[in-house]
Every structure is written in structure tokens, then in C-alpha cells.
Amino acid sequence: MSFRWQMISIATACALAFILIYTQPETAAPGYTTSESLVAQAQQQAVLEAARASQFVTHDRQLRERQEQLRAAEADLAAKAQAGAKMIASRQMFQQSKGGAWLQLITTNRALYLTLRAQAAKLPGGVTPCTICDGKSYMRGCVVCDHNDGKCPSCKGTGRTVNHNYCPVCVGSGKCFGCNGIGRMLCPFCDDGMIDVRRAPPATTIPIE
Numbered sequence: 001m002s003f004r005w006q007m008i009s010i011a012t013a014c015a016l017a018f019i020l021i022y023t024q025p026e027t028a029a030p031g032y033t034t035s036e037s038l039v040a041q042a043q044q045q046a047v048l049e050a051a052r053a054s055q056f057v058t059h060d061r062q063l064r065e066r067q068e069q070l071r072a073a074e075a076d077l078a079a080k081a082q083a084g085a086k087m088i089a090s091r092q093m094f095q096q097s098k099g100g101a102w103l104q105l106i107t108t109n110r111a112l113y114l115t116l117r118a119q120a121a122k123l124p125g126g127v128t129p130c131t132i133c134d135g136k137s138y139m140r141g142c143v144v145c146d147h148n149d150g151k152c153p154s155c156k157g158t159g160r161t162v163n164h165n166y167c168p169v170c171v172g173s174g175k176c177f178g179c180n181g182i183g184r185m186l187c188p189f190c191d192d193g194m195i196d197v198r199r200a201p202p203a204t205t206i207p208i209e
């Protein structure tokens with residue numbers, strides 16, 4: 001055999017080997033036949049699709065929940081605004097009914113207040129310690145809340161009306177407006193325990209704002 005024919009035979013053998021190796025049917029995964037592998041692939045695909053569908057359902061549910069939360073928050077804000085619009089008028093009722101106790105507090109301490117104010121006027125800074133509240137800036141109790149418990153006199157601290165709406169007196173906080181919920185009113189005569197000559201004398205009606 002000539003060298004040329006030897007080369008042709010080798011080339012043909014190589015081509016055949018190449019064709020045999022690379023045109024075999026798809027190799028099955030170890031331990032599986034080809035059909036088992038296809039079933040496994042289909043199952044895997046189904047699992048993936050189910051997971052995608054479930055993800056979509058979850059996302060959709062979360063979106064609806066978020067929308068419901070937003071709607072509820074909007075309704076809540078509107079309800080609060082409605083209660084807030086009635087606040088002054090609602091507090092005026094307590095301003096009147098508790099007005100006697102407030103006026104008594106003001107008149108009882110009026111002479112002492114005027115003396116302290118005159119003293120403050122003579123001092124360079126125009127201030128002197130308040131002896132009405134012992135310089136603590138808080139009174140012993142509150143004329144608005146019953147038993148000085150700090151609870152709103154209208155809803156008794158629940159923040160709601162009997163119809164489950166926001167209480168217009170405290171606008172849902174449940175706190176007494178006279179003492180801001182602590183059961184002791186701020187001293188109406190001083191600022192931080194100091195009588196200041198530049199400060200206006202206390203109002204004769206309960207502040208409601």
C-alpha cells in the first residue's frame with residue numbers, strides 16, 4: 001500500500017470514529033434510561049412552572065393586601081380628620097362644665113400670683129420662682145379629668161366613641177386635654193416654674209387647643 005493510500009485510510013477511519021462518537025443518541029444521566037431522563041426533565045419543568053405560578057399568586061395576594069392596607073390607612077386618616085374638625089366644639093362642652101373648678105384655682109391663687117409678679121417686675125431678669133407650683137411647673141391635679149387619672153373625660157381613655165369612631169375630644173389619643181394624660185396640669189401661672197412679668201396672666205377659661 002502506498003503512503004498516499006495509507007493516509008486516505010487513516011483519514012477515513014478518523015472521520016468514521018468522529019461520526020460514531022458525535023451522532024450517538026443523547027446520553028442518559030447515570031442510572032437513568034433516556035425515557036426516564038425525559039420524565040425527570042418534564043417533572044422538573046412542572047415543578048419550576050408550579051413554583052413560578054405560586055410566586056405569582058403570592059405576589060398578587062401581597063399586592064391586594066398592600067392595597068387594602070392603604071385604603072384602610074386612608075379611611076383612618078379621614079376618620080381622624082373628621083374627629084379633629086369637631087375637637088374645639090367638643091372640648092368647649094368640658095371647658096364649660098369644668099370651668100368652675102378652673103376659675104376657682106385661678107381666683108384662689110390670684111393674690112399670690114400678683115405678689116409674685118410684682119416681685120418679678122423689680123428683678124433685673126423680670127422673673128421669680130413660682131411658689132404656686134413650688135417651682136415644679138405642674139399642679140397637684142387636673143381640673144378636667146375625673147380622679148386626675150389623665151384619661152380623656154369624654155371617652156375615659158379608650159379614644160373611641162360608643163359608635164367606635166374616633167373620640168372628637170382627644171381625637172383618638174385617649175388622653176385628657178387638660179393635663180395631656182399625666183393627671184397633673186401645667187401650672188397656669190408660670191413657665192417652667194418661673195413667674196415672668198412679660199407673660200400674660202392665666203386665662204379665666206380652660207385652654208382647649
Ligand SMILES: [Zn+2]
Nearest residue numbers: 130133187190
Ligand atoms: Zn407655677
Ligand SMILES: [Zn+2]
Nearest residue numbers: 142145176179
Ligand atoms: Zn387631666
Ligand SMILES: [Zn+2]
Nearest residue numbers: 152155167170
Ligand atoms: Zn377621648
